Amino acid sequence: MSEEKSKSELHGGHRKRLRDRFLQEGADSFAYHNLVELLLFYAIPRRDTNELAHRLCERFPTLESLLEADASALMDVKGIGEHTAVLIRLIPAIAARLAAERADGVSLNDEETVRAFLSSRFTGACDELTYVLLLDGKRRLIDCLCLGKGTPVSSAVNVRALTERAMQSRAVYLFLAHNHPAGDLCPSEEDLRLTRRLSVLLRELDLSLCEHYLFTENGCLPLKRYLEQNGRMN
Template identity: 40%
Template sequence: MAEKLHQNHRERVLEKFRRFGLDVFSDHEALELLLFFAIPRVDTNPTAHRLLARFGSLHAVLEAPAEQLCEVEGIGPRAATLLRLAYAMCARYQQDVAKSERHSDRLNTIERIGAYFVPQFAGEQDEVLLAAYLDGAGRVIKCEEIARGGHTQVTVDAYKIARTALLCDASGVALAHNHPNGTVTPSESDLLATRRLEQTLAGLGLELVDHCVVARGKYTSIRKLRAGQLGQRR
């Protein structure tokens, strides 16, 4: 009898999703629904609450390593894999959208540059540096990964960036890297590397259009930051 009632509850939750989508669900209800597909014949509502209590938020649950997820009562390897897969699919979706728009976007404003780069770092656990090479109209000719580091720092290879820019006949370069620690504030080394690359490119008649720092779906434009600091000094 209890199993039948539980099955009816699952059907009601699934029907609610089919009719209204995920927007009407709270975070714990969304997790409860997702866990239906990994944990059969068990009430996943308490497990969803335990996940949120352990990690503090929905995004932190999805970002958590599998071994930490398995420390939560009710979560085994199958459920942990499903949660990791859900997060990876979100990242893949964002990356695919960015890829499909890559050749039509004009990265001629700070906002467009930020919107272009942010999805490409979704799901990244390492610090990664990307460079987009732009034509005179700001369209992306090519975008490539320049460097990949650990959780703290990557090296800006000015020679590699300048050489590629010249080879693809670019007029400018837009740069971005992520901070896996979650802060979008540029470090002193970020600012120094930006100035050095800017000088290297300028010597070749190329422009460093901007350098963005990305974290948790947000970004900071170093170009905008420096312009604001300059305005304050005046």
């Protein structure tokens, strides 16, 4: 038996053991690097992925940091190509889609529930995103729309189109939310101006901007409340 064939059979046996263990015991029984190694099996089918898994874990020491890394940062790690980077980026994208489907039609009748729902939209986001949440008179979910990438002003927050969409859907309550991927929980003047402008315009249409949230990995800042508390809403 050749040395190459022996190594191939050894790796194949190791992969099967990890797969069987996952099916029997679930992910909680895995150390972080073993979980990453298992994931890499499906992007790199014929190579030992143990060393590469350790390399990824050294560069991204937590699962959160790994799944929030953008594709270019992942591909900076030696041995990670586009195919593998796409597989890793798919995980938070699918998780966010699942959270949205589970929330369809649910009642969002308290601030904590709304914040948790909107926070899930930014899971794994590498870009600055802006979302609007539309609720009916009983605070049931009508829709949650991504308005684009970039700052709330530059990400195509077309206020007229937004209000038209809200009226067409017969929404009563709106929440706006955007994130700062860099982690800065300080709002920009653009953020604050948009909050004031949208609040006034919606009030004239008998609609209510309940809040505009700024999310980072370190917390959440309600911008409308921030303006009111600092006497800057008008």
